Amino acid sequence: MFRSDLWVAAFVRRHNDLGNLCVVTRRGDPIAGQIFVEIDHLNGTATLFTPAPSALREDSAERIFQRRFERVEPEKVRTRIAQELDYDPDTEYSFSYNMGMAWTPTERFKLNLSGQSSYESAEDVRNSSLLAYTLSCSASYRFFTRLVLSGGAAYRYEDYTRDITEDEVDLFRGTDVAGKGKSRQDDQFNLFAGLTFGVTRYASFYLNGLYTVTESSIDDFDYDRYRITAGVALQY
Helix, strand or coil, X not given: CCCHHHHHHHHHHHHHHXXXXXXXCCCCCCCCCCCCEEEECCCCCEEEEEECCHHHCCCCCCCCEEEEEXXXXXXXXXXXXXXXXHCCHHHCCCXXXXXXXXXXXXXXXXEEEEEEEEEEEXXXXXXXXXXXXXEEXXXXXXXXXXXXXXXXXXXXXXEECCCCCCCCHHHHCXXXXXXXXXCCEEEEEEEEEEEEEECCCCEEEEEEEEEEEEEECCHHHCEEEEEEEEEEEECC
16 A cells, blocks of 8 residues: 555645645645545535545555545534544654564474564544554475475454544444444454465465454454465566
8 A cells, every 4th residue: 555645645636637626734644644535515515535444445455435424514524634633643652663583494494483563554434543563473384396385373463542432333334332432452363374386487376375363342343254365476
């Protein structure tokens, strides 16, 4: 996904080239800042687009927006944006780390350990950011020259920076009234495995599997998921 400042710059230039006056009214984090798009219809009404919840993204790498308000009084849009500004993630500070270790006891076997923590942009419209901690362990074994088997496990903890207090909870696909006012922390467990077969020096087939379990402090966000991917990788 593009940095926020680069995406906004391209968006503004595109619409100005089309004859639609487009300006930036406030700047936040240039890398992971949330983007809100307000449209003034010049008839006393305005429309607001906000980042879509993660449930609507379907693992897309592109930015996806949802229509938060459509042709409402501009004051309602300004109030919604002001609620976001009351909590400014740019003023948050935290210790971050990124570490890794690799051990190769034999020519065929390799073991990797890695961990990191950082603030990230949240894909949940109720939160502007989250603090994530990740720990991963993986291993790979080369059975033959062209055949490699890999697998491992990962743990991820996500601490969202804002309690769920929105009134229109129905927009969030499942967050009921009982979930309002709660802080959200997610524990995510991942198991993954992969098989790679080299056809030539430059091409290989791969088959990957992933199983994810997420346990949240808010029951509506609990889920488990299986994913299998296959394809051809080319490298030069």
